[in-house]
Amino acid sequence: MLITEDNKREDRKKLCDEDAMRKIKQLEEQAYQLQKQVATQKQVDGSWTSSNFNLMRPFEEEALLNEMEVTGQAFEDMQEQNSRLIQQLREKDDANFKLMTERIKTNQLNKLAREEKDVLKEQVATLTTQVEATNIVVRKLEEKERILQNSLATVEKELALRQQAMEMHKRKAIESAQSAADLKLHLDECQPFLQRFQTSKPMTPYLFEAVEKLLRYLMNRCVKPDLMKCTGPKLLSIDTKKSENLILSKNIDIGFATKRLLGETAITVTERQKLEFIHECRSMLTTMIAKLQEKSPLKQKAVRGLSSLDPCVIQHSPQLAQKRFSFLLEELNHANIINDVLAENAKKEYLHFCNLKKSELQEIFRPCDQFSDEVGLDTIYGSFLIGEANYKHLWEVIKICLVLSHGNATVEGGFSVNKSLLVENMHEKTVIAQRHIHDEIQEAGGIKNIHISKKMLDYVRGARKRYHEYLEMKKQEKSEKDKKKAEKRKLDIQVKDLEGERKKLMMATEEKREAIDVELQELKKKQASLY
Template sequence: MVRSSSTIKLNIGLIHIGSCPLHLIHNSFKIGIDSTTNWSIEEFLNNLAFWFSRSPSRREDYLKVAKYISNDIGKFIRRFIITRWLDAGPIMERIIKQWTNLNEYFIKFIPINRKISLNNHLYIQIKRFFETKSTIIRLNFLVFLYHNIYEKILIWFQQTQPLIHVLYDECEQLIRRVLSCFINEDLIKNKTLNELMKISFHNQANQKCDLELDIGEATRLGLNNLSNEENKQFFSDIRNIYSSITKELTRTLPLNNDLLRHLKCLHPMMRHSETSHISIMNIARSFPQMIVPDEIDRINAEWYLYQNENIPNEWYEKTNEYHAIDYYWKNIFTLKTNTGTDKFIALPKLIKCVLALSHGNADVERGFSENAFLLTDDRSLLSDASINGLRATRDGVKFFGNGKPHEVPITKALLDSVRGAHSRYCIDLEKRQQELLTNKNLVNEEKQNDFFIEKQNDLYDEQKCLHKNLTNIQKMIDEGTERLTSAISSKDFKEIETSLLLIEGGNEKLAMTTTHIVCNSSQLNQLKKKQKK
């Protein structure tokens, strides 16, 4: 049953496709390991790596032991980092292959030679793991889990080609693989995803018996060395691991995302599916920011044309695999009508929008790693243009020469580009120098404008102060005049003399202030003329 488009989650400007599946899948592995707290595998791996990484003498002793026992060259344990997608399996495999050598080194060689204190805390921890019979069995199971469930999908989703159209199917198959390892077959056989999601996988009645649990042959052979009680505990841990992984995957993977489910119709094998037409219409309605209603109607018609088109198998099939989906659709969009016009107008726009959606963050994080590789300590001052140029060159070698510079075809266009590189560099350098000069002039102009504005403000402040003084002087002269008139009336000659002095002083100050005001106005006018220039 295909749901209507109204069930698809839409946000303005955003397309909901869930989080990066690579991180979600890897996190389920970590949660599965952490669900059995008594295993402490992460601690064991880190202790082993640390033991050899800080001591050349220990490495030398171990190499001697390995050569003496198996005449093989011993390989040291790489540092285990749980957040790295593909680290766990290879590291544990290396330990398993060298288990005899490592066991001999820690259990016999060190106590006999006494090169370190037997009370060394790190040594005691590592020795405890080697003395525990179930350690090698646990490692074998985790390696089986890694290869059987995680390795393929983690590697597959790190591809750079568009895979958004198969993301839903791959997530569904992952859930089926996990459930098939520990759930009774009759509960999962021929069941839809919705039915699988309803299985009570924590219920042991729905789980396989111990003999039928998928744990790998190497793991099962090792169980012969354990007691009945240890066997019972081991299988209990296995069930917890599978249940924890299933719970995390069903909780986080986009299994309820209708848009991803509809995107399956873009696969060449789904072209004639009965539901593909409904799916493409739902997809078109999921991009309201890009696809207008008129284009949706056209997509409706063009999809029927696409379904009835005779498409060569070579467009999507190659030896033992399919071509990339963008290669297939590129060929589809080259089809013409009898008049020579493009057969598909609106459909390419929608397909390009869809294939632009990323199926994970691997490509982005790979870009971060490449940038970190380019920006070494002695190249920390590279400009953005230089970094982009180096990245473009690297991508060009990868695209045209499969990552090998000597396989890049030497074409006339490439030779012309190389010949013109220096002239383009000179032109670019001249442009940058011109930009620097322009920026410098702008900075100087801004500084000059700031200076003019500051000086203008000072002159305005001075002008206000002068006008205020002028008012006070006028008041002083008026006061002297009034006192003089009063003194003349009363014939007070002493007051007359004082009044005259007051008036004369006021007139002198008035003349000086007026001169300052004229000078201030002149300076303001000159400053305004300079600003206009």
């Protein structure tokens, strides 16, 4: 478009120059003709006669002068017009020169702008490629971030669940500690009873009185006093699940140790928690009492009848002892363990035995110690009744009664053996091994009766080696556990490093993206200003 306008300007300039030159030539020819006419006129004037000259002079001179003035005036006008045209031509030449100069400069600037535009296009393409590559990296980082966020969310959920579980376990631990304290209290109460009856000697005759005493002791803690005036068998009919039969929770007897512990925890435990704990103690007491009532041997007439062999009952309540012995004989007869004749004879002999003098009974039962395994009821009754014809049938019945409780004597006695073997910080395998050794010694009849064989000696000689092998195995297990812990710590550190690197990359990418966006905006503005 610029080239077409320049061509038009050059054509107009050429036309103007041609018109001016043509006019100048015409004016020069006209001036030349006029000069020629003037010269011719002068020659004619010289050849004329003076008379003719005088006749023609006034008119011709005036006409010539006028014509000369007109011609001079026309020449001056032509000169003036020629000067103006020349001035216009100069101005046009200057303008054309300026235009050509500006055109050259514009072409140069346009060329430079095009080159700069190409460079900018290349830069834009490069920046676009970089932006695309950065976007790919950002997308990958975002995907990685999303995965890490999901993992973090999963870990946070697991952490929240673990915290909840930890809180729940803490609450359970507190509750368990409270329950353990309460159970320990009641275990301490029941422990003498359990220890007393975990023996190899016959203890069934003492069972009725001991269970009644234990049940009454527990019920006195939470049952109303007016209901506790009944005898042993009637204690089983008291329903501890009914609140009207129980005293208030705050009034129950929880024991001195529990009260002291509650007093020590007054800062950390609120009154409401104390009341809840006491209420739980009452619930546990009622549950224990209900279990004792359900499984109580007081329900069995045979147990009640066996109490007739208790030396205390015979010495202090002979009539009650005779009544209970009758119950015992009835149960044995109904079970077809003894016949009617044996029952009648045993009853008579027992009546005669109870009617002995009090001093004689005291002398008979003096060696009896119910808390010792050496002298029991079987030894006492046997030493007095064996060989006595007057008590032959009574001894038969007593033998049957005293062996009734020997079914689990060895197993129950084992619990006490375990307790006596325990030492602080003793491993479970050591406890089991010591118990095996104890059982083998007991089976052999004592340590002096153990036969030392060659196999045993070889086994003992290799004990140190096996012990070192065991320690080496434990060491390897510990090493593997430590290695796993180290790997876990290493993975945790790597996860933290990756998270830090991810944050740094995200920050650097964001800064680079902002810088690229700013530079791209500036280039677009610069590109728009060139058009």
